Amino acid sequence: MSDVDVTGLSSEPGLKRADRVRLLAQPLAVLVVVGAVLVWAFARETDEIEAESIQAGVLLTKTWEHLLITVVVTAIVVGVAVPLGAMLTRRWAKPVAPVFLGIANIGQAAPALGVLVLFFLWTGWEGLWAAALPIAFYSLLPVLRNTIVGIQSVDPSLVDAARGIGMSPRSVLLRVEMPLALPMVLAGIRTSLVLAVGTATLAFFVNGGGLGELVDTGYKLNRPAVLVVGAVLAVGLALVVDWLGALAEQLLGPKGLG
Amino acid sequence: MTSDSTDSAVSGVEIQLEGVTKRYPGSAEPAVKDVTMTIPAGQIVVLVGPSGCGKTTTMRMINRLIEPTSGRITIGGEDALELDDVRLRRKIGYAIQQAGLFPHFTVAQNIAVVPGLLGWDKKRIAERVDELMDLVGLDASQFRDRYPRQLSGGQQQRVGVARALAADPPVLLMDEPFGAVDPITRGNLQDELLRLQADLGKTIVFVTHDFDEAVKLGDRIAVLGEASTIQQYDTPEAILANPANDMVAGFVGAGASLKQLTLLRVRDVDYPDLALTADVGESPSELRARLARAGDTYALLVDRRRRPQRWVHVRNLSAATSLANIGRPVGDTVSTQSTLQDALEAILAEGGRAVVTGTRGEYVGMIDIETVTGVLAQLREEHESAGDAGDAGDGVDGDGTDAADGDGHGGDAGRAGVARGDAARDGAGRADGGVDGDAGAAADSGAGTS
Ligand SMILES: Nc1ncnc2c1ncn2[C@@H]1O[C@H](COP(=O)(O)OP(=O)(O)OP(=O)(O)O)[C@@H](O)[C@H]1O
Ligand SMILES: [Mg+2]
Numbered sequence: 001m002s003d004v005d006v007t008g009l010s011s012e013p014g015l016k017r018a019d020r021v022r023l024l025a026q027p028l029a030v031l032v033v034v035g036a037v038l039v040w041a042f043a044r045e046t047d048e049i050e051a052e053s054i055q056a057g058v059l060l061t062k063t064w065e066h067l068l069i070t071v072v073v074t075a076i077v078v079g080v081a082v083p084l085g086a087m088l089t090r091r092w093a094k095p096v097a098p099v100f101l102g103i104a105n106i107g108q109a110a111p112a113l114g115v116l117v118l119f120f121l122w123t124g125w126e127g128l129w130a131a132a133l134p135i136a137f138y139s140l141l142p143v144l145r146n147t148i149v150g151i152q153s154v155d156p157s158l159v160d161a162a163r164g165i166g167m168s169p170r171s172v173l174l175r176v177e178m179p180l181a182l183p184m185v186l187a188g189i190r191t192s193l194v195l196a197v198g199t200a201t202l203a204f205f206v207n208g209g210g211l212g213e214l215v216d217t218g219y220k221l222n223r224p225a226v227l228v229v230g231a232v233l234a235v236g237l238a239l240v241v242d243w244l245g246a247l248a249e250q251l252l253g254p255k256g257l258g
Numbered sequence: 259m260t261s262d263s264t265d266s267a268v269s270g271v272e273i274q275l276e277g278v279t280k281r282y283p284g285s286a287e288p289a290v291k292d293v294t295m296t297i298p299a300g301q302i303v304v305l306v307g308p309s310g311c312g313k314t315t316t317m318r319m320i321n322r323l324i325e326p327t328s329g330r331i332t333i334g335g336e337d338a339l340e341l342d343d344v345r346l347r348r349k350i351g352y353a354i355q356q357a358g359l360f361p362h363f364t365v366a367q368n369i370a371v372v373p374g375l376l377g378w379d380k381k382r383i384a385e386r387v388d389e390l391m392d393l394v395g396l397d398a399s400q401f402r403d404r405y406p407r408q409l410s411g412g413q414q415q416r417v418g419v420a421r422a423l424a425a426d427p428p429v430l431l432m433d434e435p436f437g438a439v440d441p442i443t444r445g446n447l448q449d450e451l452l453r454l455q456a457d458l459g460k461t462i463v464f465v466t467h468d469f470d471e472a473v474k475l476g477d478r479i480a481v482l483g484e485a486s487t488i489q490q491y492d493t494p495e496a497i498l499a500n501p502a503n504d505m506v507a508g509f510v511g512a513g514a515s516l517k518q519l520t521l522l523r524v525r526d527v528d529y530p531d532l533a534l535t536a537d538v539g540e541s542p543s544e545l546r547a548r549l550a551r552a553g554d555t556y557a558l559l560v561d562r563r564r565r566p567q568r569w570v571h572v573r574n575l576s577a578a579t580s581l582a583n584i585g586r587p588v589g590d591t592v593s594t595q596s597t598l599q600d601a602l603e604a605i606l607a608e609g610g611r612a613v614v615t616g617t618r619g620e621y622v623g624m625i626d627i628e629t630v631t632g633v634l635a636q637l638r639e640e641h642e643s644a645g646d647a648g649d650a651g652d653g654v655d656g657d658g659t660d661a662a663d664g665d666g667h668g669g670d671a672g673r674a675g676v677a678r679g680d681a682a683r684d685g686a687g688r689a690d691g692g693v694d695g696d697a698g699a700a701a702d703s704g705a706g707t708s
Contacts (some may be wrong), residue, residue, distance in 0.1 A: 161358030164323055164431075165421065166348030179362050190692050254362035256405030 023250070026243045034236040041229050053217055063233055065209035066200050069132055070241065073196040076136035077143050078189060085147025085185075086173060097148065101222070104141040112138045112199040118135045120206045131200065131208030139195040146188025150181030179254045186252060190245030197238040268300030270461030271334030271428045273320060278329030280315050288327070289315045291485035299334075300459040304472040306509065308488075309484030313465045314485045317431050320463060321350045331427060348375055351422030351430040351460070357414040361404040363393070365417050366402040372425040390420040393664065395450060412443035417560055420450070423458075436471070448474055469509055473517055481506045494643045498643035515597060515634050524601050527593040527633050529614050529623040533558040538567065538582060542575045549575075558613070560584060564620040566591060566613045591615050592625065598633065601625050689700045 041054050052058070081104075088097040107115065112135065119134040120126075140149045154177050178185075201212035214230025217223070274297070280290040289310040293556040297303045305313045318324040320331060322343045331338040338346060351377040355662040359368050366387045373383045382570065394416040406414055415436060422430055436444045455462065466472055470516045472479045481497065483505055490502035498518045501507035510517070536557045538546045545557055549572050559567045559581055568585035588602035591613040604612035611626035 009622065071542075157354060157356060157358050160323070161352070161354055162360070164321060164347060164352035164354070164358075166344055166346075166350075166375055168344050171375070176360060223413060227512070256362045256364070 013017075014067045016161070019246075019250075021168045023243070023246060025247075026064060026086060026239060030236045030239045030243075034232060036228060037232045041225055044225065046225070047222055049221075050225055051224050053214055053223070054149075054229060058232065059214075059229070062209065062211050062214055062230070063237065065128075066197070066234070066237060069128065069135065069200040069203050069208060069210055070193065070237075072132040073136045074130065074189070074193055076132065077140055077192050077196070080136070081143035081188075081192075082147050082185060083142050086151060086178065088144075089148055089151040089177075092160055101145065101148070101176075104144045107137045108139070108141040110138075113202055113205070116199075116202055116205060119213040128203075128208055130206040131203035131210075135203070138199055139192040141194045142191040143185065143188040146184045147181065150184030151177045151182070154180045177184050180257075183249065183253045183257075186245070186249045190249065193241050193245055194238055197234070197241050201227070201234050267457075268459035269426070270300040271457055272299045272332075273297040273314075273334075273429065273461060273463070274330075274332045275320075276330040276332075278316070278319060279327050280312075280324060281327045282318060286292050286595065288485055290319070291487060292329070293488065295480060295488060295491060297463060298459060298478075299461050301477040302455060302462040302464055302475050304464045304466060304476035304479045305482055306466055306469055306472045306479060307486070308509075309467060311482050311484060312486035313467075313482060314433055316482070317433055317463055317465050320429075321347045321352060321431055323347075343608055348372055348425065349427050349429070351427040352423075353415075353418045353422040353430070353432045353435040355434040357406070357418035357435075359414055359417055359421070361406050364403050364405055365396075365409070368406070368417055369421045369424050371421065374424055375538045381619060386424065386642065390423060392418075393423070393454065394420045396420075410443075411439045412447060415439060415443075415447055416450070419447075419454075423454075423557075428461060430460045432462060434467070435464075437466070437468075439640045440558075444471075451475065464598055469511060470517065473521065481509055496641050499637045518634060518637060519598040519602060519630070522598040522633065523594065523597050524592055524598065524614055524625060527598070527625075527629055529625040529629060531622070532611075533613070533621070534626040535564070536570075536581065536620055537562070542581055542583060542584075546572060546575045558588070558621065560621055563618065565618075566615065566621045588613055593617070593619075594622065602627075602630055605630070699702050 038059075046054060084100065088091055088100055115134045115138050116131065119137075120130055123130065158176055158180070159172060162176045163169075167175065200210050201206075201215065203210040204213040204216055211230045211234040214233070215227050218225070218227025218230060275293050275295050278290060278293045279288050281288040281668055293316060305316060307517055315324055319326045320333070320338065322338060326339070333346075333350075359365075360371075364509070366384075369387045369390055370383045375388055378386070387402070388398040391401065396413060401409070401413070401417075406417070409417065415438075418435060422432070436447045439447065452475065464472075464475055466475075476494050478492060479494055479497055480491045481502075490497055490506045492502075497506065497520065498510060498514045498521070501510050501514075534549060534552055534554050534557045536548070536559055537558055538561060549555065549557055554574050557570050557572075559570060561567055561589045566588045568587050570581065570585035574584045590607045592601040592604045593615050594602075596615070601614075605625065605627055611624050613621060614623045616622045616626050672678060
């Protein structure tokens with residue numbers, strides 16, 4: 001009974017320093033840059049056209065629309081890609097897994113705008129859903145692939161142990177495979193989210209709103225200030241979403257690993 | 259002679275394999291071919307054999323992690339192939355190499371999995387977890403909430419065993435559970451398993467490719483060849499004394515006789531009461547007279563509790579006025595609990611014979627090299643005739659008789675000077691015996707010099 005004493009080990013590994021610095025620095029940088037641009041935009045002399053766009057109400061609405069598209073897209077992606085990915089790792093699904101991965105690959109390889117426009121032409125829809133569905137299709141792949149790879153990279157001896165002690169196939173998936181694949185899945189979701197925020201700037205093509213509208217207005221009416229505000233807000237939003245994703249990875253990952 | 263493990267409560271059930279075959283899809287030759295064997299209730303049966311011979315496959319068919327291609331498996335009389343496989347596995351403990359603990363569960367959560375699956379209430383599970391941690395020698399308050407990676411390899415294996423035992427299953431399957439730890443820890447874990455088994459009496463199927471481990475743990479050993487064909491299925495003693503064929507002999511390897519000695523205790527053999535003993539208080543002249551009468555040149559001085567102290571030669575007696583300070587201290591002694599291997603060590607160190615002490619360290623006799631060689635010769639003879647009597651040559655039939663007298667410790671076995679059976683299973687006791695013997699010797703020589 002003389003095993004090595006391991007009381008010295010801490011139970012929660014500290015985040016790596018670089019990660020910690022980034023977790024703090026990223027939102028601060030966003031705050032500073034976006035704040036500065038807004039101050040500049042509101043402080044300068046504006047003509048009528050500019051004033052129509054650069055006002056708190058409009059900016060908030062557009063940002064909100066953008067966020068809404070992102071959230072809906074994420075919900076669709078998570079709701080579809082995670083269960084689909086988990087299903088495709090089951091033994092009986094082996095033959096069909098490449099088919100689904102292939103489709104998701106096409107979705108991402110095609111230009112986002114193309115997917116959006118094709119979907120519009122096909123359905124004739126406009127508005128939020130007309131934007132969210134094709135964007136979701138476009139950003140499905142990272143989550144699908146990471147879910148599959150994450151589950152496949154769980155140590156097979158753990159799955160064997162889980163089955164061997166009498167867990168049902170469902171329990172093995174939900175209690176062992178998914179939790180251990182979670183870091184990978186979360187990383188995939190984070191990538192998808194950032195893709196979604198970026199592509200959501202195209203939503204205005206199908207009347208979906210979002211910050212893309214500001215960019216479009218600024219460009220078409222030759223008002224660089226409006227364009228800059230729209231672009232900076234979009235970039236800021238992408239960075240904030242990425243930051244939230246990083247935070248989620250840190251907080252939601254399974255304990256006892258690493 | 260104490261009768262240890264086999265008489266205590268048997269909670270295990272018998273497992274029978276009948277013509278079990280496994281053919282993996284895509285391979286021409288079956289991985290396991292027509293295996294028929296009975297694993298008796300409450301015993302440890304070890305499957306040994308070269309890598310790839312199908313040990314794991316055979317074992318995993320018992321809990322149906324692998325479905326047999328053909329054949330029948332019954333567990334406690336129930337046809338395993340008819341039961342719901344998930345339900346079946348909850349009644350069969352399962353421990354594997356590297357322990358296979360879930361890294362995202364704490365120690366307590368790992369142990370609690372099967373009771374949880376069986377729907378035990380929280381309080382009962384918590385109590386059971388503490389009880390099991392205690393059973394495998396882990397301090398519950400210290401380790402309960404740790405994650406597996408915060409444990410040493412040996413501690414993880416203990417948790418693995420605790421998890422396998424959690425719902426008190428009658429059957430335990432263990433696939434090289436101690437394969438990945440250092441030899442000392444492995445020895446401790448083996449002792450621990452034997453100690454547990456002495457209380458629990460489970461039916462344990464244990465897979466290893468380490469023959470020494472098989473000898474130490476097994477009530478019976480099945481030596482498997484290609485496609486799990488049974489080469490010999492018998493007690494460790496019988497296999498060591500009389501390997502059924504060249505393959506088994508190769509597996510037993512060199513030093514079979516020395517390995518046999520680890521299975522026997524000093525108390526199992528006839529050790530003669532050769533030495534003339536004398537109390538330290540006796541007068542030298544009196545002792546000289548006694549030695550002369552007995553025709554001896556040496557006497558063993560013992561203290562008031564008859565613990566051996568020093569050897570005195572008759573030459574030293576003439577000049578001495580008291581027995582208090584003369585003679586040469588007794589070196590290594592062996593206890594009746596010691597294995598014959600330890601005894602041999604002491605005999606060699608002492609130059610031909612060693613003092614045997616009883617449970618309280620008192621002198622009970624002497625053991626010499628002839629005793630040891632005699633026992634080995636006799637064992638070989640017995641098993642050869644048993645093998646001939648079985649005449650099938652594969653030992654499966656012949657061992658019925660062996661098992662009977664091995665477990666029974668019948669009077670004739672004692673008289674013959676050789677009794678088998680319990681030494682193998684009582685590893686923990688054996689380790690203690692060794693330690694006691696040494697401590698006793700040290701204490702004695704200390705007392706002698708003061
Ligand atoms: N899933 C599988 N599919 C195909 N063949 C397999 C599979 N599992 C094992 N085998 C083959 O079956 C044979 C027996 O394998 P098994 O794992 O039972 O051997 P083992 O005796 O446990 O070996 P080891 O001591 O190395 O663990 C080997 O030849 C192996 O290649
Ligand atoms: Mg194996």
